[in-house]
Amino acid sequence: MAIEKVNIAEKLSQINDTWNPRIVGELNGQHVKLTKADGEYVWHKHDNEDEMFLIIKGNFKMELRDKTVEVKPGEFIIIPKGVEHRPVTDGEAQVLLFEPAGTLNTGNVINEFTRPYLQTI
Amino acid sequence: MAIEKVNIAEKLSQINDTWNPRIVGELNGQHVKLTKADGEYVWHKHDNEDEMFLIIKGNFKMELRDKTVEVKPGEFIIIPKGVEHRPVTDGEAQVLLFEPAGTLNTGNVINEFTRPYLQTI
Numbered sequence A, B: 001m002a003i004e005k006v007n008i009a010e011k012l013s014q015i016n017d018t019w020n021p022r023i024v025g026e027l028n029g030q031h032v033k034l035t036k037a038d039g040e041y042v043w044h045k046h047d048n049e050d051e052m053f054l055i056i057k058g059n060f061k062m063e064l065r066d067k068t069v070e071v072k073p074g075e076f077i078i079i080p081k082g083v084e085h086r087p088v089t090d091g092e093a094q095v096l097l098f099e100p101a102g103t104l105n106t107g108n109v110i111n112e113f114t115r116p117y118l119q120t121i
Helices: A007-011 B008-010
Strands: A023-027 A029-041 A052-058 A062-064 A070-071 A073-080 A087-100 B023-029 B031-041 B051-064 B068-071 B075-079 B085-102
Touching: A007 A023, A023 B051, A023 B068, A023 B075, A052 B023, A070 A073, A073 B023, A087 B075, B008 B023, B008 B031, B031 B051, B068 B075
Parallel strands: none
Antiparallel strands: A023 A029, A029 A087, A052 A073, A052 A087, A062 A070, A062 A087, B023 B031, B031 B085, B051 B068, B051 B075, B051 B085
16 A cells, blocks of 8 residues: 555545544554544443544543543543543534544444444545 | 643653654553654664654655655654655654554664653653
8 A cells, every 4th residue: 555644634624524533544453533523422431442532623622520621722632441431512623533443433322423334535 | 540631732842852752642552652853864664563653843754765755744644564764854843653552763773763761751
């Protein structure tokens, strides 16, 4: 496979929905994903996967059961496996995710946010 | 361990040298690292690890044996295991790395750039 760089803004410009991660890179069994987010997500956890959220743009908060962490552009947060969390945004936010290939976006919850098949862009 | 966000610029402000990655996060056996870079690195490869370079700031080029890829701030490149590469910058650049924990910075080469023990900041 040819080695090509990825421009994050260009990939984000191809995304016209929210809470629907696209795969933009793969390494060591991990996926790099990009998603747009808007509003309140669903409380969930991942039993076997740690998850990293790197904020590219927007007003993003990570709700945990014991506190809420505001994560600004240029900041990231790692949610360890087993920890319940809920992303919440004020308006549209743009997020880079780093997590094992196969991680289900809603973890232990299956609902209208669940995206079992992710597109690679 | 308490879940805290990481501010990339704040971590970079603690780094006063080049080609000396600091660990700023860990998930799924992978490390998130930050480094400053300046000038020509060493040609090397990693036999067992894919490596991702996300450029935060500066003029960064990834030299491969068959081409050179300019990677700008907001862009990333993934170098698969086994592929020889050499980062080169024009002035100081700031780079976020994703790679498996234990990845040696100079891969199959041991020289003055080699940092066998990385600090966590």
